[in-house]
Amino acid sequence: MDYYLPIADIEINLIIILLSGFFVGFLSGLFGVGGGFLMTPILIFLGIPPATAVATEANQILGSSISGASAHSRRNNIDFEIGLFLLIGGIFGSTLGVILFRFMIDSGTIDLVISILYIIFLAIIGILMFAESIISSMKPKNTVQKNRKRRTILDQLPLKFRFRRSKKYISILIPIFIGSVVGLMAALMGVGGGFLMVPAMIYLMGMSTVSAVGTSLFQIVFVTANVTILQATVNQSVDLILAVFLLTGGVLGAQFGSNYTTRFKGEHLRMALASLVLLVCLKMSFDLANEPLMNSRIIIQEIN
Amino acid sequence: MNKKLNFLVIIDDSKEMFQALRYASIRSRRSNGNVVILYTFNNLEFSHWKSVENIAELELKEEAEQKIKELEDFVFELSLKKPLKYIMKGDRIDCIINFLDENKFVSNLILAASASSSGPGPLISEFTGKSRLRLKVPLTIIPSNLTEEQIDNLF
Numbered sequence: 001m002d003y004y005l006p007i008a009d010i011e012i013n014l015i016i017i018l019l020s021g022f023f024v025g026f027l028s029g030l031f032g033v034g035g036g037f038l039m040t041p042i043l044i045f046l047g048i049p050p051a052t053a054v055a056t057e058a059n060q061i062l063g064s065s066i067s068g069a070s071a072h073s074r075r076n077n078i079d080f081e082i083g084l085f086l087l088i089g090g091i092f093g094s095t096l097g098v099i100l101f102r103f104m105i106d107s108g109t110i111d112l113v114i115s116i117l118y119i120i121f122l123a124i125i126g127i128l129m130f131a132e133s134i135i136s137s138m139k140p141k142n143t144v145q146k147n148r149k150r151r152t153i154l155d156q157l158p159l160k161f162r163f164r165r166s167k168k169y170i171s172i173l174i175p176i177f178i179g180s181v182v183g184l185m186a187a188l189m190g191v192g193g194g195f196l197m198v199p200a201m202i203y204l205m206g207m208s209t210v211s212a213v214g215t216s217l218f219q220i221v222f223v224t225a226n227v228t229i230l231q232a233t234v235n236q237s238v239d240l241i242l243a244v245f246l247l248t249g250g251v252l253g254a255q256f257g258s259n260y261t262t263r264f265k266g267e268h269l270r271m272a273l274a275s276l277v278l279l280v281c282l283k284m285s286f287d288l289a290n291e292p293l294m295n296s297r298i299i300i301q302e303i304n
Numbered sequence: 305m306n307k308k309l310n311f312l313v314i315i316d317d318s319k320e321m322f323q324a325l326r327y328a329s330i331r332s333r334r335s336n337g338n339v340v341i342l343y344t345f346n347n348l349e350f351s352h353w354k355s356v357e358n359i360a361e362l363e364l365k366e367e368a369e370q371k372i373k374e375l376e377d378f379v380f381e382l383s384l385k386k387p388l389k390y391i392m393k394g395d396r397i398d399c400i401i402n403f404l405d406e407n408k409f410v411s412n413l414i415l416a417a418s419a420s421s422s423g424p425g426p427l428i429s430e431f432t433g434k435s436r437l438r439l440k441v442p443l444t445i446i447p448s449n450l451t452e453e454q455i456d457n458l459f
Contacts (some may be wrong), residue, residue: 032349129353136354195352202356209360213350258349270354 007239008052014245016046021249025064027276028250029257030269032213034061034220036191037125039246041118041280045287050114051105052239055231057190059243062224064250065192069217077214079165082207085172086197086215089179090186090223097187098230105235115288117189122281125195129274137267154204166207174205179219186227192220309335309411310388312441314400314427315343315371320416323446325375326455328414329382339379339387340410343368344399365391397430401438413441419448 004011020042028035036057043053072078104110157171178200182193194216201212232238311328315321328339345368348360368391379387392399404410415431417424424432424445431439446455 031352033352132354136358194350198350199353199356202359208363209348209350209356210363213348267354270351273352 003241005048005239005242007237008048008056008242010047010049012046012048014241017242017245018249020046021060021246022253022256023249025250025253025255026257027253027273028064029254030260031273033195034065034192035250036061037118037122037189037195038276038280039250040114040190041122041284043242044115045283048239048242050111051101051235051237052242054114054188054190055101055227055235055237056239056242056246058186058224058227058231059238059240060246060250061186061190061192062221062228063243063247064254065194065217065220065224067251069214069221072214072217075214077210078218079163079207079211079215080218081161081163081165082168082175082201082205083215083218085161085175086179086182086201086219087222089176089181090183090219091226092176093180093183093185094187094223094227095183095230096180097184098227098234101187101231101237102234105237112288114189115284119281119285119288121189122277122284126274126278126281129270129277133267133270133274166205166211168206170205175201178204179223182219183223183226186220186223187231190227192224194220307335307411308337310337310340310409312340312342312404312410312413314396314413314415315341315375318416318418318425320418320425320446320448322378323416323448323450323455324414325379326382326452327416327444327446327458329379330456330458331412332385333383337411338385339383340390340407341372341375341379341387342390342392342400342403343372344392344394344396346395347393361393364393396427397435400427401435404439404441410441413439413443414446415443416446417448 001014002011003014020039024035024039024042027038039060040050040053040057043057044050048056069078101110104113154171154174157173159172160169161172162169178197182197185191185193185196194213197216197219198209198212201207201216202209207215228238309332311332313321313324313328325339325341331337332339345364347364348357350360351357372389372391376386376389379385390403392403400413404413413431415425415428417428423429428445431443450458
C-alpha cells in the first residue's frame with residue numbers, strides 16, 4: 001500500500017503510518033497526553049522531512065485533543081478565563097513560531113533546528129521522568145503536600161486579575177507566558193505541550209489538577225488549529241493524507257490504550273515511557289551525528 | 305425483629321442519587337440496619353508526571369470527603385444513624401463489584417432510575433446489562449416518578 005505523499009514528497013507505506021499512529025495513540029491513551037513528542041521523531045525516522053513531520057503532527061494533535069477537550073467541557077473542568085489568557089499567549093507564541101519556521105526553511109536550517117530542539121527536549125523530559133519516579137517512590141505517600149500558600153516573586157507581577165472559577169488572584173502575565181512558550185513549541189516541534197503546561201499551571205498558578213488538564217486541552221485545540229492553518233498557508237508543510245492516517249491510527253490506539261490504564265502499575269509505565277523517550281533521544285542524536293538527512297544531502301555529479 | 309439490613313448507595317452527582325439515598329435511609333431505619341455509602345473516583349487521565357498524579361489524588365480524595373460530609377447529615381436525618389462511609393479508587397463498576405464481594409454485610413444495592421429519555425443511567429444499564437452476572441446481591445431500582453413523600457410512605 002505504498003502511496004506518494006505530495007507534501008512530504010516521499011513514497012511511503014500507509015499501513016506503517018497507521019500502525020505508528022496506533023502505537024503512539026495507545027501510549028497517549030495510557031498516559032493521557034497527546035504524544036506529539038514521540039510521534040514527530042517517529043515520523044522523522046520513517047523518512048518524512050522534519051518540517052513536514054512537525055507541521056502535520058500539530059494537525060494530528062488538533063484532531064486527537066478535540067474529543068478530550070469536549071469531554072472536559074461537558075464535565076465543567078475548563079476554566080475559560082484562565083484558558084483565554086493561555087490562548088492569547090498560545091496564539092502569539094505559535095504565530096511567532098511559524099514565522100521563525102519560515103525563516104529557517106528559507107535559510108535551510110529548519111531540519112537541523114528541529115532535530116536539535118528535539119534532542120535537548122527529549123533528554124530533559126526523559127531524565128526528569130526518571131528522576132521524579134525514583135524520588136517520589138522513595139518518599140512515603142502521605143507526605144505529599146500542596147505548598148500553595150507560599151508567596152513568591154510571581155505574586156509581585158503586575159496586571160493582576162481575579163479568576164473567579166479557580167479562586168486565584170494572579171497576574172495575567174503568568175498564563176500568557178506559559179501559553180506563549182507552549183505555542184512556540186507547538187509551531188516549532190509539533191507538540192501539544194500538555195505535559196509541560198499542566199504542571200506549570202499547577203505549580204505556578206495553583207490551579208487544581210482536574211481544571212489544569214481540562215483548560216490545557218482547551219488551549220491546545222485552538223493553538224494547534226492556529227498552527228495547522230498557518231503552517232499550511234505560510235509554509236505549505238501540512239500533509240493532509242499523512243495527518244488523516246495518523247489520526248485514524250491514533251484514535252483507535254487511544255481507545256485501546258485508555259482501557260489498559262488501570263491494569264498497569266503507574267510506576268512501571270512511567271519508567272517504560274521515560275526509557276522510550278531517552279531511546280528516541282539517543283537515536284536522534286546518533287542520526288544527527290552520523291549521517292546527513294536524506295533530504296538535505298547534496299549529490300554532486302561530475303559530468304565529463 | 306427482622307434481620308438487620310444494610311443498603312448500599314453509590315455516590316455521584318446525579319439528582320436521582322438522593323432518591324436512592326432516601327429510600328436506603330428509610331428502609332435501614334425500619335430494619336435497624338445501616339446505610340452504606342460508597343464513593344468511587346478515578347484518577348486523573350494524566351499520568352505523565354508522578355508529582356502531578358500525587359496532587360491529583362490528594363485533591364480527588366478531599367473532594368470525596370467533602371461530598372460525603374454533605375450527605376452524612378441528609379442520611380442521619382432520615383435514618384437516625386450515621387452512614388458507613390467508604391471511598392475507593394478505580395473504575396466505578398469494578399469498585400462496586402469488589403466492594404460487594406468483600407463486604408458481605410451489604411444486603412441490597414440501591415440505585416435510582418433517571419427520568420431522562422436517554423436511559424435509566426449508567427449504573428443501572430451496566431448492572432442490568434453487561435455486569436449483571438458479576439453482581440451477587442439483589443439490586444433495587446427506585447423509579448423516577450416517586451415523590452419524596454411516596455418513598456417515605458412505602459413501608
